[in-house]
Amino acid sequence: MTFSIVARSADGRLHGVAVASKFLAAGALVPAAEAEVGALATQAHVNLAYRPQGLALLRTGVAAADVVAGLTAADPGRAQRQLGVVGASGDGATYTGAECHDWAGGQAGDGWAVQGNILAGPHVVDAIRDAWLGATQPRFAERLVAALLAGDEAGGDRRGRQSAGLLVVAKGAGYAGTSDVLVDLRVDDHPDPVRELRRLLDIHTMLFERPDPATLLDLDGELAGEVSRLLAEAGYPVGAGGVDGALASWAGVENLEERIVPGRIDPLVLAHLRART
Structure with missing residues (x-):
């Protein structure tokens, strides 16, 4: 029901998740992130317990691939789960259960993981990956949304569009330096949610980003x-x-x-x- 990218900035300071789906308020369920620890996306048949459990494992230094292995091994519903994880360093990891609806799959590399289910095809994941790796946007959040938009334009969720979300964390980067949440935006129900998310991010940048x-x-x-x-x-x-x-x-x-x-x-x-x- 969903496609997402989980990623870490090149300097390791920022972690984030961007997600879109033909599902109400996917941004309320899918992403989780903790500054200087990592980020993850739980989707398909979402398991909300993956969020605190996964971050707890990342906090202790467990590698992304081992977090995926540990969470799914302990989950009797793993055949219907999809999961992407990125830690404080190293490669990201992605998992797609055997019973996820077609097309479903993912890819991962150094500091990123892309996954999706009920997609128009594998080219959606390819498009997100290529947009992420070839990005020219200077800001991490903009780069995440650009990658998500590339997946959307490649066909995205084959059932259509409904919601999108963006979560980005960095130590002390939140409003007035009082939290680690740099960006937390959701489009819960909209005919063109990814473009609406990009519009909201532009406003967020104007209002809350510190000047250069x-x-x-x-x-x-x-x-x-x-x-x-x-x-x-x-x-x-x-x-x-x-x-x-x-x-x-x-x-x-x-x-x-x-x-x-x-x-x-x-x-x-x-x-x-x-x-x-």
Whole structure:
């Protein structure tokens, strides 16, 4: 009922799962991940116990292939299960039970595992693999969604489309540095869920991603004057806190607080301010 990719970033810092299915809210069931530990996808006849059990094994340093072997060996329903696992290092691993509905199968390599069932054919898995390995997207989450979209465009779930999900974790990378969950997005019921997931990820990137220091602009001179004028037009005149204080107040209302850097301005924030006023 599902196709997914489980992967680790090249530097080993990020782990994630992207999934799509002709099934309600697949993103609520399939993925699990823990920062600096690994990630997994349980699908076909989902076994939710695989999620905590699999992460517990990965936490102790068990290799992905051995996690798959251990989980499935202890499961009397393994013939109807499908599982993908990636650990903190090494190759990923994938498993497809003999009773999964055709077409079902998977592939795995260094830091990734791709699997699917009730697919249009094996070319769906090939497309996801090729998109992952040949990706040019600089951001890990975008790369996962691009790989998922390649599978969707190759035929995906042969029954149609309904839901998609994306989970990405990294140590301290969550909102305001208060969690390890960098991205957790779901499209539970939609006619084109993977493209909707990509749209949501674009919004998430704008609102929650920290700015690239190399792109920041100094908030002085003519630019500071323009920003002050725009803020005043938006109802946030510069006061005792200076331009930084007014900008921070405005950004908090616009949900852009993660992109605020004292004394400088993110070009994305500047563009948003200009567009708003």
